[in-house]
Amino acid sequence: MRTLSYLLIGIVFGITMFKSEAASWFRIYEMFKFESFHMYGIIGSTVLIGIITVQMIKRVPIKSFYGETIQIPPKAKSFSRYMFGGILFGLGWALAGACPGPMFTLVGAGYVPILVVIAASILGTFLYGLLKDKLPH
Amino acid sequence: MDWIYEPWPWYVSGPMIALVMFLLLMVGKNFGMSSNLRILCTICGAGNKADFFRFDWKAQRWNLVVVLGAIIGGFIGSHFMTTDAAVAINPDTVSTLNELGFSSAGKTYLPTELFNMEAMTDLKSLALLSIGGLLVGFGTRYAGGCTSGHAISGLSNLQFPSLIAVVGFFIGGLIMIHLIFPLIF
Numbered sequence: 001m002r003t004l005s006y007l008l009i010g011i012v013f014g015i016t017m018f019k020s021e022a023a024s025w026f027r028i029y030e031m032f033k034f035e036s037f038h039m040y041g042i043i044g045s046t047v048l049i050g051i052i053t054v055q056m057i058k059r060v061p062i063k064s065f066y067g068e069t070i071q072i073p074p075k076a077k078s079f080s081r082y083m084f085g086g087i088l089f090g091l092g093w094a095l096a097g098a099c100p101g102p103m104f105t106l107v108g109a110g111y112v113p114i115l116v117v118i119a120a121s122i123l124g125t126f127l128y129g130l131l132k133d134k135l136p137h
Numbered sequence: 138m139d140w141i142y143e144p145w146p147w148y149v150s151g152p153m154i155a156l157v158m159f160l161l162l163m164v165g166k167n168f169g170m171s172s173n174l175r176i177l178c179t180i181c182g183a184g185n186k187a188d189f190f191r192f193d194w195k196a197q198r199w200n201l202v203v204v205l206g207a208i209i210g211g212f213i214g215s216h217f218m219t220t221d222a223a224v225a226i227n228p229d230t231v232s233t234l235n236e237l238g239f240s241s242a243g244k245t246y247l248p249t250e251l252f253n254m255e256a257m258t259d260l261k262s263l264a265l266l267s268i269g270g271l272l273v274g275f276g277t278r279y280a281g282g283c284t285s286g287h288a289i290s291g292l293s294n295l296q297f298p299s300l301i302a303v304v305g306f307f308i309g310g311l312i313m314i315h316l317i318f319p320l321i322f
Contacts, residue, residue, distance in 0.1 A: 005164050006199045010206015011213065013157045018214030020150030024224045025247050029234065032307075032314040035227040038147050043288060045151025046158075050293025053159050064165040072167065075281065075291055075298035082298050085280025086287075086305015092272025093306060094313035095265060097247070099284040100277060101170040104204050108211025111247055113256045116263060117270035122181070124274025125174040129189035135279065 002066075017105040025097025032094055081137040092121075142220045158289055166199055169286035171277040173197075173204050215246075222246035237322040265321070272309075280305065 017023045020042055031039035056062070057070050064070050093099050096117045098106060103121070106114040128135075145153070158168040176194045183190035215222065223244050234242035241249040249256075256262035277283040280302045282291060288306065291299025 002164065002199070003202055005160075006166070006202040007206045007209075009157055009160050009164070010203035011210040012153070012160075012206075013203065014207035014210015014212075015214040015218065016145070016150060016153040016157065016210070017207065018211050019145040019218060020147070020153070021144050021224050021246075022150065023211070023246075025251065026224045026226045026230070026234070026242060028310075029314060030226045030230045032310045033227075033230055033233070035230045041147025042151045042154065045148060046154040046289055047292045049152055049155035050158055050289060051295065053155065053162075054293045054295075057162065065163050066165060068165050070162050070165070072162070072290075072294050074294070075287075075296045078298060079301060082280050082287075082301035083305045085276050085278070086302040087276070087309040087312070088272050089276030089280055089283060089302075090306040090309020090311075091313045091317075092269045092274075092276055092309075093284075094310040095317075096269025096273060097251075098269075099170070099273065100174060101207060101283075101285055104170075104207040105211030105214070106247070106252075108208035108213075109215035109246070110212075111252045112254060113252045113262070113266055116257075116266040117273070120267040120270025121274030121277075122174050122177050124271040124276075125171075125278045126178045126183050126186075126190075126274075127271070128275045128278040129175075129178065129183060129187040132187070132189050 005065075013101065014105045014108060017102045018109060023098065023102035023105045023109070028094060028097045078137055081135075084136070092124075141218055144219075144224070154289065155293075158285075158293065161203075167286075168290045169200075169282055170204070170207075171274075171283040171286060173200050174274050175278060176201060237318065239322075276309070 021027045022042055027039055030036045054072060062070060098114065098117060103114055103118050161168045176197050179190045179194045224246055226243060231243040239248045239250055251262050251266060282302060287299040287302040292303065
């Protein structure tokens, strides 16, 4: 039952990524050229509603559908890992035109070359795991 | 019923993503897609090479199910909810892309130069897709999250580290498109 709920949420997410065109390389390019409001509208409205939702969950003691306390772990404090990691991610995001959610949506949409991007991103994650202790965090 | 085939405007898309995040919280999980790349490393046996991959991935299986859903959602969205997938980007963006050699700009969902089947036998396309993927995979884990984990979950929870990461995402993206694209395309 729980597994089915994760699957359904994933399907809604996948449809949303495709239909919003957030999975389109062109939309990412256009965003970084500041030539459309579309992507900013998506991210902005998501975050605005997200902030209201999360603050509500923190103030009103809402339980999950399964009666558990909802936990939202804070991010560890640091600067370099977020800035350097963020820049590397941004370089790849703009080049491949896809981030780790939409990548999988594009597999379902039938774009075979996205599998190259996914394989390389798994390799990239593996390289990070190898080099982790040598990098400034 | 024709509206169902139209692309979704931002004011439908944004609330839908927020709904996905909310539903995940309500089933006791946190929205973050890039964690799956680490899980896939572990499943492939990366734990033998680095401690970072020695963790109980089975406790994270739910996230792989979300990925499976995202794949199915991509299939449904493209095959049953779209007749013309062309992305109507700004005409100015189209002309810039045409000058860079992307003749498919404004006509398709993804640039054919990088994402049609011929790209699979083109060395330059393969190299660019691989480098892009490597940077995404390395950067996202270094930063501890991607667009979903930082830009959406993190900012929604007013996390300053996520704001730093998002600023980093934009610095990287702007460097790629404004400084590196003119050199490689």
